[in-house]
Amino acid sequence: MSIFSIATSGLYAASLRVNVAASNIANVQTTGPLPASGGSSPSAVTGSPGIAPTFPAAYVPLRVDQVDQSSGSTPGGTIAKVSTVSPSYTAQSDPSASFANQDGLVAAPNVDIANEFVQLAAAKYSFIANAKVTQAYAETTESLLDITT
Numbered sequence: 458m459s460i461f462s463i464a465t466s467g468l469y470a471a472s473l474r475v476n477v478a479a480s481n482i483a484n485v486q487t488t489g490p491l492p493a494s495g496g497s498s499p500s501a502v503t504g505s506p507g508i509a510p511t512f513p514a515a516y517v518p519l520r521v522d523q524v525d526q527s528s529g530s531t532p533g534g535t536i537a538k539v540s541t542v543s544p545s546y547t548a549q550s551d552p553s554a555s556f557a558n559q560d561g562l563v564a565a566p567n568v569d570i571a572n573e574f575v576q577l578a579a580a581k582y583s584f585i586a587n588a589k590v591t592q593a594y595a596e597t598t599e600s601l602l603d604i605t606t
Contacts, residue, residue, distance in 0.1 A: 466534035467587035474580035478573045488563040489515035490556035512556040515564035518542040
């Protein structure tokens, strides 16, 4: 794998990390009903008897798992994959929510804001480093091809 490909995989991983962290931060307050235990749906009063309202689920936070690319004939670079955070929600008190259970609890995304800002900072410096590698590679290639006597 070339230096350019390795740096490009790092740029992609940093970009993905920024997108995931931004999505998690933007949706930190997107709550929903707690998943029902025993298969029952959340109870609420509706205009039509026997029909329970449906509420959107709480936002499911994501994370980026990044590992080195060590397989293939020319290993190098990194692979970044998005997966969900487990557990994806925490119970939070919000008795005013229309979808709160009888105890006044709702499902809130399991997002650690401090960790998301650390991810943004790490992605920033990773992007800068990989961009500099790409720039140095381009400058070196240019100077090698620019042989004038």
